[in-house]
Amino acid sequence: xxxxxxxxxxxxxxxxxxxxxxxxxxxxxxxxxxxxxxxxxxxxxxxxxxxxxxxxxxxxxxxxxxxxxxxxxxxxxxx
Amino acid sequence: xxxxxxxxxxxxxxxxxxxxxxxxxxxxxxxxxxxxxxxxxxxxxxxxxxxxxxxxxxxxxxxxxxxxxxxxxxxxxxxxxxxxxxxxxxxxxxxxxxxxxxxxxxxxxxxxxxxxxxxxxxxxxxxxxxxxxxxxxxxxxxxxxxxxxxxxxxxxxxxxxxxxxxxxxxxxxxxxxxxxxxxxxxxxxxxxxxxxxxxxxxxxxxxxxxxxxxxxxxxxxxxxxxxxxxxxxxxxxxxxxxxxxxxxxxxxxxxxxxxxxxxxxxxxxxxxxxxxxxxxxxxxxxxxxxxxxxxxxxxxxxxxxxxxx
Numbered sequence: 001x002x003x004x005x006x007x008x009x010x011x012x013x014x015x016x017x018x019x020x021x022x023x024x025x026x027x028x029x030x031x032x033x034x035x036x037x038x039x040x041x042x043x044x045x046x047x048x049x050x051x052x053x054x055x056x057x058x059x060x061x062x063x064x065x066x067x068x069x070x071x072x073x074x075x076x077x078x079x
Numbered sequence: 080x081x082x083x084x085x086x087x088x089x090x091x092x093x094x095x096x097x098x099x100x101x102x103x104x105x106x107x108x109x110x111x112x113x114x115x116x117x118x119x120x121x122x123x124x125x126x127x128x129x130x131x132x133x134x135x136x137x138x139x140x141x142x143x144x145x146x147x148x149x150x151x152x153x154x155x156x157x158x159x160x161x162x163x164x165x166x167x168x169x170x171x172x173x174x175x176x177x178x179x180x181x182x183x184x185x186x187x188x189x190x191x192x193x194x195x196x197x198x199x200x201x202x203x204x205x206x207x208x209x210x211x212x213x214x215x216x217x218x219x220x221x222x223x224x225x226x227x228x229x230x231x232x233x234x235x236x237x238x239x240x241x242x243x244x245x246x247x248x249x250x251x252x253x254x255x256x257x258x259x260x261x262x263x264x265x266x267x268x269x270x271x272x273x274x275x276x277x278x279x280x281x282x283x284x285x286x287x288x289x290x291x292x293x294x295x296x297x298x299x300x301x302x303x304x305x306x307x308x309x310x311x312x313x314x315x316x317x318x319x320x321x322x323x324x325x326x327x328x329x330x331x332x333x334x335x336x337x338x339x340x341x342x343x344x345x346x347x348x349x350x351x352x353x354x355x356x357x358x359x360x361x362x363x364x365x366x367x368x369x370x371x372x373x374x375x376x377x378x379x380x381x382x383x384x385x386x387x388x
């Protein structure tokens with residue numbers, strides 16, 4: 001009985017971890033962040049302060065956070 | 080085509096109507112059977128060659144032999160073409176179970192959809208459910224693709240892929256319903272490798288390459304594939320019976336760019352006919368399908384001999 005409860009708890013934790021890894025916030029930080037910083041450099045945009053990578057990660061993180069909260073990257077919620 | 084088969088193919092509609100239901104069934108099956116049981120080597124070369132082509136874009140771009148901006152449309156084209164060879168394998172068209180080339184069927188099935196980051200076993204399991212329950216709102220995993228017109232399809236396709244959208248839920252439900260939930264592990268691994276690769280490339284200074292060789296082309300290809308393989312041939316998606324699940328249609332972009340889906344009706348009726356043979360099979364079966372009440376789109380008055388050529 002204890003073993004099955006432990007296995008279930010482990011499975012639930014793994015599923016939670018997978019949910020976090022595939023979440024929009026992680027995607028925004030881990031992919032959109034560096035991508036935005038490369039676009040900033042490509043377009044020769046001068047950032048007011050700091051490194052373009054920091055700006056990219058901040059903007060990517062905010063976009064990911066909004067996507068997480070709204071359930072949509074494009075603001076419009078899926079029906 | 081032999082003389083007898085040609086005569087069968089050009090029987091008048093009146094002569095077809097005069098046949099008993101059993102004779103019409105037999106004639107339909109006989110004509111369809113002529114297009115089966117051959118190995119579609121073109122699909123094998125296409126599936127494996129296309130994967131090599133897409134993979135080769137990476138070193139070519141990384142070593143500056145090819146501009147990223149040129150590689151982007153090439154990657155989009157390649158990923159758009161990556162599904163259909165696997166689709167042939169899903170239906171065991173390349174080689175059935177027990178055939179000496181079965182390994183090749185499975186190899187093409189597994190390898191060709193890699194650029195789409197989709198596992199063969201999940202694609203196959205859910206596609207079989209689509210065939211078994213086409214246009215059933217509850218049981219067809221592809222049902223959510225239906226939309227009233229092209230623009231509604233595009234809007235629906237984008238919205239369904241959002242984090243809270245139902246894009247993958249129908250596939251997961253189909254796996255659970257058919258007791259194949261273990262295949263979700265395949266989907267999980269593919270998703271992890273796909274996103275992990277994007278993240279790794281992004282943090283090693285190759286985010287633009289990751290975005291333009293894989294991430295964005297994959298989304299564009301998914302839209303294109305869903306449009307021509309799911310939406311267009313099943314529209315309006317209200318009939319569920321054998322001869323009403325799909326339709327033939329005339330694409331303004333021709334048969335090649337619509338990926339042969341103008342004749343998808345043949346595929347649903349006889350899934351063992353290779354994609355490359357569906358136009359010929361359609362033109363030979365067209366009058367019979369019309370008698371069956373099928374929607375044959377704009378092909379009703381076409382000359383089958385010239386169109387098939």
